[in-house]
Amino acid sequence: MSMSMSVSLFRTYRLACGHGFSSSGINSNSRFMSLLVVADASSLQASCRAINAANLAFGASSGTKDPSLSVLVCGSPDDSKELDDAAALFSKVCGVSEVLMAKSNALKHNLPAPMAALVTHVIKTKNFENAAAPNGTFARDFMPRAAALLDSPLIADVVDTVDAKTFTRPSYAGNAMETVERTGDGPTIVTFRPTAFDAAETNDTNAAPVVQVSDDALAAAAGSTSLGEFVSAENKDTGERADLSTARVVISGGRGVGDNFDKLYSLADAFGPDAAVGASRAAVDAGMCANDMQVGQTGKVVAPEVYIALGISGAIQHVAGMKDSKVIVAVNKDEDCPLFSIADVGYTGDLFEAVDRIKEEVQKKKA
Template identity: 45%
Template sequence: MSILVYAEHDNASIKPVTLNVVAAAKAIAAKAGGEIHVLVAGSDCAAAAAEAAKIEGVAKVLKADAPEYGAKLAENVAPLLVKLAGGYDYILAPTTTGGRNVLPRAAALLDVQGISDISEVVEADTFVRPIYAGNALATVKSSDAKKLITVRGTAFDAVAAEGGSAAVEEVGSAGDAGLSSFVGQELTKSERPELTSARVIISGGRGMQSGDNFAMLERIADKLGAAVGASRAAVDAGFVPNDYQVGQTGKVVAPELYIAVGISGAIQHLAGMKDSKVIVAINKDEEAPIFQVADYGLVADLFQAVPELEAELSKA
């Protein structure tokens, strides 16, 4: 009953969400038994593989190092998962853009039903997953011999990044499928933490009125060591780039502290942040839905409250 975890990485280091997926794999192993292996597929990814070998609970790391895996294209990675699937009963990946891209394609090639975005392991073949933007939970039972699953990272506490001593084994490439090619990418450079791994997040919504006003949030983020996020309304309005978006169609986060500024609290946004440990909302509309999930709420004009918050933080 071996379990294979598809690791998210940048060829140099493992992304933190992989630790959450390994935690889900450990929960499955507790029900079904078996070892946990991690697949690191990339180009010049030896450093990432070495880091994966140190993860607590990992018995083996499979390293597929080839140029065709450098961009993590699903068209190339999915056949690799199919090639390796014979030795595994479970293949897990994070519910991220990469995981949601690769796992369904691999499931289709294996002719099995993929299970997406699980938040709990009930039994070896039974899992809980949120539906309707998190407003309901579905318990699903799979009869497939091989189970391909994406994992909601925020639902599982990360395992330790250190403490393991897994062997690293080279696996051959499945080749370039020739169905797509990587042309380029434009990345937002920032010294702040990445949204999905940040301990503190401050997000702005349509109430910010313009992209220039997000500078207020950025100054507070710098004082708190926080990441800056946004609602879909703010992204659609062009205030900030797409990679700031928190929500059902953006990034799902669960920081220790989430500060929502000028965000009404539409279901789409709540689905991406309501698992945060402490939620603080600042909004001038006391009827805003965000206050229904907030631990602390301030009914105030953000253009007065945020500068006051910044002034208080400067004194600390």
């Protein structure tokens, strides 16, 4: 992260938490801006990063006072405890003025049609000028639908902000960065790449109220359930491991790992609960692991402190999803492996021997 970005994030924290900070672009005559962040209750850290990114985009960089920021938490009544816990956390995030809670059977599994109907109804009835969500599988379906229903453009995968209508996002599989300016009327709809921003700070002494959305909003979601049907889902149990998108250490395997992903899980366990296991698209397509483990342009984008790539050649689509990692370790038996060109540490040899050696060294350090 650049120094200018770090300064901007710090400025946002100061503004959101109510600390004194003066800037030529922020003054007492600036108007308030209403902002909705649709949070993912199953990925709290990613959502907190999105909240901070939204504060940065529509608060400090927009020439307004602190934005009037609401967080929408939604899901099935069957998941009430998870939703309530998430709402309690978001209510303590600096800058959040209220948490909107939506519980309905229509919102189970976060199907795109009812989610888009709910978000659209909330934006229209509460007159939100802007709406945002963490970029990823959670918002990838319903945020474009909501933007279409609002006749507004969607600016996806934002990694930096210029002002409240100008954003930077990657293109060409991350090989170029483009600056996009939003024109026209209507709400601005944005998804932020969580790994590009720090998580927002919390304030335990001044929690925002949790408010139930209107019955009309829930009815709008229920009225869209006929547009799609949930069939099935398969989630591999990762125990107490960190979420792949926000893990400190990510260990990814390619097709060369074969049916031995259990060795990668064992290595992740050695690092601790802040480690996660990912995979290349080739490994996912071969049925070696679940789809939600895929790292890359069409999978999850990660930026951990340490990224360990085992048996991954380094296709451009995969590199787009992990190139911002602080330290990249590549292990491959092919000495001409393209991933070596961007790796900080490269090892040519048997990947399973490398896994055993890394695990042994980690355990020694922890002993």
